[in-house]
Amino acid sequence: MTATSIKILVINPNSTKEMTKSIEFEINTLHISQCVEIDYYTGPTHTRKAAPPSINNNEDAEQSTQACLQDFQENPKYLEYDGYLIACYSDHPLVYQLPKLLSSQRVVMGIFQASMLYSMQYATSGCKTAILTSSIAWEKLLDDAIIKYCGNVDVFPDARFNHSLACNIPVLELHHEKHFPVIQNKITQLQNNNVGIILLGCAGLSCLHQKMKRFAPNIKFVDSVKVGIKLLIAYVDIGET
Numbered sequence: 001m002t003a004t005s006i007k008i009l010v011i012n013p014n015s016t017k018e019m020t021k022s023i024e025f026e027i028n029t030l031h032i033s034q035c036v037e038i039d040y041y042t043g044p045t046h047t048r049k050a051a052p053p054s055i056n057n058n059e060d061a062e063q064s065t066q067a068c069l070q071d072f073q074e075n076p077k078y079l080e081y082d083g084y085l086i087a088c089y090s091d092h093p094l095v096y097q098l099p100k101l102l103s104s105q106r107v108v109m110g111i112f113q114a115s116m117l118y119s120m121q122y123a124t125s126g127c128k129t130a131i132l133t134s135s136i137a138w139e140k141l142l143d144d145a146i147i148k149y150c151g152n153v154d155v156f157p158d159a160r161f162n163h164s165l166a167c168n169i170p171v172l173e174l175h176h177e178k179h180f181p182v183i184q185n186k187i188t189q190l191q192n193n194n195v196g197i198i199l200l201g202c203a204g205l206s207c208l209h210q211k212m213k214r215f216a217p218n219i220k221f222v223d224s225v226k227v228g229i230k231l232l233i234a235y236v237d238i239g240e241t
Contacts, residue, residue: 008038009081013064013088015043015051023087026225044071065093083236085228086110089201091145107235114228115199116149123160127196130162134171134202139164162195174204187216
């Protein structure tokens with residue numbers, strides 16, 4: 001990396017290109033320095049085990065990890081970036097496996113970890129953090145990820161966090177107007193449990209960020225992709241000073 005250039009690779013570990021485009025659109029709304037060059041990567045389908053079109057459980061996450069790692073090993077150009085953002089809202093194994101292929105100066109960050117890091121700055125017993133997600137299947141997975149991130153052993157850190165809550169709406173239908181009252185109800189439910197920070201644990205919810213903010217202006221809604229790219233750039237920059 002030169003003094004005037006940071007190279008970032010944003011990785012969508014599933015194989016759905018439309019999701020990658022959605023992530024790129026979100027990042028393009030930010031005011032990123034011209035000194036930062038951002039490329040985008042979609043999980044491959046030509047590897048021994050193709051990356052799945054969506055990641056719905058730990059098995060999908062592991063399959064997408066193996067597909068991406070194989071592709072990176074076969075194409076060393078992917079190992080030349082200064083920072084990597086894993087754009088899947090989960091405790092994705094690629095966050096831990098990719099650094100093994102990289103030099104120690106490279107920074108790898110997941111959007112889940114980025115949102116947690118951000119929320120820890122603000123979360124208190126009177127202003128708790130919670131993850132709002134799409135499917136009930138994700139509630140326990142994300143709660144387990146919170147426990148792991150906080151360094152606890154099977155004990156949920158309820159002094160500063162509320163348990164994850166699902167809208168129970170299919171991801172591709174989250175943006176439909178008819179479902180917004182359900183989302184409003186979930187936000188109110190979290191508010192009633194002392195939640196003041198809601199982490200948007202699904203890309204389909206990110207597009208509703210402003211609408212949710214209008215409904216609940218006192219809640220801090222955290223878009224993990226936007227927080228992730230800004231924190232990653234900061235980490236890379238600090239590491240070079």
